[in-house]
Every structure is written in structure tokens, then in C-alpha cells.
Amino acid sequence: MRDTLWKRCELIQKLGGLPEPKVENREWLYLFSEESRNSIAIEGLFVSEKEFKDIVLRGSKPRSRSEEEAYNYYRTALYFYGLA
Numbered sequence: 001m002r003d004t005l006w007k008r009c010e011l012i013q014k015l016g017g018l019p020e021p022k023v024e025n026r027e028w029l030y031l032f033s034e035e036s037r038n039s040i041a042i043e044g045l046f047v048s049e050k051e052f053k054d055i056v057l058r059g060s061k062p063r064s065r066s067e068e069e070a071y072n073y074y075r076t077a078l079y080f081y082g083l084a
Contacts, residue, residue: 028081036074045069 012018033056037047045066047055054060055071062068 032074032077032081035077036070039073040066040069043069 033049033052037049037052040047047066047070051067052070052074055062055067056074062071
């Protein structure tokens with residue numbers, strides 16, 4: 001099953017990939033940012049609200065593992081909520 005999944009992912013990438021969903025509602029964006037920060041805090045990783053905004057809103061590059069984890073969680077949440 002895993003091989004099939006990887007083959008499908010490779011095919012999607014060859015065809016140009018999937019566009020990231022756009023969420024423009026401010027309340028949802030706030031919810032995603034707080035959910036991301038709180039979720040990684042459970043794992044012992046902490047990011048301030050300012051650091052998170054720098055990464056997500058201003059497009060700064062993550063400088064620490066905590067920032068990278070928060071950003072990845074945020075992108076994943078946006079993607080799956082966007083699909084819904």
C-alpha cells in the first residue's frame with residue numbers, strides 16, 4: 001500500500017502538484033495559528049506569537065526546530081481545512 005501511495009504522490013508531482021488551498025477568513029487564520037502554536041507546545045516546542053507571524057505572514061524562514069514545526073503544522077492545517 002505504501003508503494004502505491006508514493007507512486008501516486010510522484011505522479012501528482014510530475015503533473016505539477018496540487019495547489020495549496022487559500023483561506024482568507026481572518027478568524028480561520030487566527031484559529032489555525034493558535035492551533036498550530038498550542039499543538040506543538042504539547043510536544044514541548046514553543047513559538048511566540050510574534051515569531052509565528054514572522055514566519056507565516058511575512059514569509060520569514062524558520063530559524064529553529066520549533067518555528068519549523070509550527071509552520072509545517074500550520075500549512076498542513078490550512079491544506080486539510082481548505083479541502084473540507
